[in-house]
Amino acid sequence: MNNNYNILITGCEGQVGKEFQKIGDSDFTFVSRETLDITDSDAVQAFLRNSNFTHIINCAAYTAVDKAETEKDLCFQVNAEAVKNLALACEKYNVVLVHISSDYVYHPNNDLPIDEASTCHPKGVYAESKLAGENHIRQIIKRHIILRTSWVYSSFGNNFVKTMLRLGKEKDSLNVVNDQIGSPTYAADIASVILEMIQNGEKWGTYNFSNLGFISWAEFAKEIFKQRKLEVIVNEIPTSDYPTPASRPLNSRLIKSKITDKFNVELSYWKTSLKKCLKELDN
Numbered sequence: 001m002n003n004n005y006n007i008l009i010t011g012c013e014g015q016v017g018k019e020f021q022k023i024g025d026s027d028f029t030f031v032s033r034e035t036l037d038i039t040d041s042d043a044v045q046a047f048l049r050n051s052n053f054t055h056i057i058n059c060a061a062y063t064a065v066d067k068a069e070t071e072k073d074l075c076f077q078v079n080a081e082a083v084k085n086l087a088l089a090c091e092k093y094n095v096v097l098v099h100i101s102s103d104y105v106y107h108p109n110n111d112l113p114i115d116e117a118s119t120c121h122p123k124g125v126y127a128e129s130k131l132a133g134e135n136h137i138r139q140i141i142k143r144h145i146i147l148r149t150s151w152v153y154s155s156f157g158n159n160f161v162k163t164m165l166r167l168g169k170e171k172d173s174l175n176v177v178n179d180q181i182g183s184p185t186y187a188a189d190i191a192s193v194i195l196e197m198i199q200n201g202e203k204w205g206t207y208n209f210s211n212l213g214f215i216s217w218a219e220f221a222k223e224i225f226k227q228r229k230l231e232v233i234v235n236e237i238p239t240s241d242y243p244t245p246a247s248r249p250l251n252s253r254l255i256k257s258k259i260t261d262k263f264n265v266e267l268s269y270w271k272t273s274l275k276k277c278l279k280e281l282d283n
């Protein structure tokens with residue numbers, strides 16, 4: 001980056017937040033939940049009033065999709081009300097707000113690839129709270145970027161890759177759903193693309209972003225074990241055989257031409273990014 005930027009990263013201990021820490025640029029100020037709870041609107045206002053931030057990249061969120069079904073208030077506080085706080089404070093102090101949202105806001109009832117203009121039919125508390133957060137931003141602040149991404153994993157925190165590696169050590173075979181189709185996304189690629197977007201000019205709005213290729217969770221699991229040379233059998237099952245408290249969309253095929261056309265960014269193929277993450281885990 002360069003000296004023109006002064007960027008606050010909220011939720012810095014999460015998967016995406018940690019990737020910004022890995023980049024470790026001097027333009028960044030990192031705050032975790034302990035340092036800045038984004039649901040505390042006074043604290044957020046005070047933090048911005050006393051600093052000179054050009055951007056906030058909001059990596060803070062409530063991401064426990066199933067638990068959200070029984071923690072609706074908390075989930076909405078973090079993913080919707082707190083995002084509103086951030087948007088109001090950014091608008092007041094002339095700060096650009098970069099926010100991360102989810103493929104789960106779309107939840108279409110067809111198999112067609114999804115662009116940013118597609119109608120959203122979020123199902124479940126997490127998905128609804130993420131769309132509510134987005135809507136606050138669009139209503140409050142023009143100078144924003146919302147990145148809708150999917151199936152995020154990294155060497156940090158909890159995610160599908162780490163769950164598969166853990167279960168693969170414990171069991172010879174696993175049942176994994178094969179009818180939810182989307183793209184895994186390496187958190188490091190999200191951090192990189194956000195920085196490219198910030199440096200690439202003022203093109204506000206909502207953008208899909210994920211790694212390239214549309215696959216099922218079962219295919220993802222198989223490739224994780226293949227790259228790790230683990231002999232684990234993946235039994236492909238329908239979602240109906242894997243009941244969960246929150247329903248997941250069957251179609252998460254995000255079209256990424258808006259982001260590639262407007263920002264001229266290169267997307268990484270999902271297997272290539274998976275390889276990088278597994279290497280990172282080895283280290």
Ligand SMILES: NC(=O)C1=CN([C@@H]2O[C@H](COP(=O)(O)OP(=O)(O)OC[C@H]3O[C@@H](n4cnc5c(N)ncnc54)[C@H](OP(=O)(O)O)[C@@H]3O)[C@@H](O)[C@H]2O)C=CC1
Pocket residue numbers: 010011012013014015016017032033034036037038039058059060061062063078082100101102103130149150151152153157158
């Ligand atoms: N994970 C995924 O598969 C996907 C994620 N996304 C979106 O990407 C973004 C980043 O996700 P990811 O990095 O995986 O999320 P993580 O769950 O890994 O990290 C979220 C971070 O936010 C922190 N946090 C929670 N509540 C607050 C609060 N009130 N104030 C400040 N910080 C808080 C958490 O802290 P603590 O752990 O202490 O609660 C955690 O460190 C989120 O907006 C998410 O919705 C989109 C698509 C897929």
Ligand SMILES: Cc1cn([C@H]2C[C@H](O)[C@@H](COP(=O)(O)OP(=O)(O)O[C@H]3O[C@@H](C)C(=O)[C@@H](O)[C@H]3O)O2)c(=O)[nH]c1=O
Pocket residue numbers: 063064065101102103104149150151152159160163174175176177180217242248
């Ligand atoms: C562990 C496991 C999961 N699954 C299924 C359940 C689910 O449909 C799918 C993925 O499971 P997870 O619980 O890891 O994924 P989930 O928490 O639903 O992941 C979502 O998180 C939120 C935050 C997002 O925004 C989404 O983009 C998406 O990444 O795999 C199996 O079929 N077998 C298994 O052994």
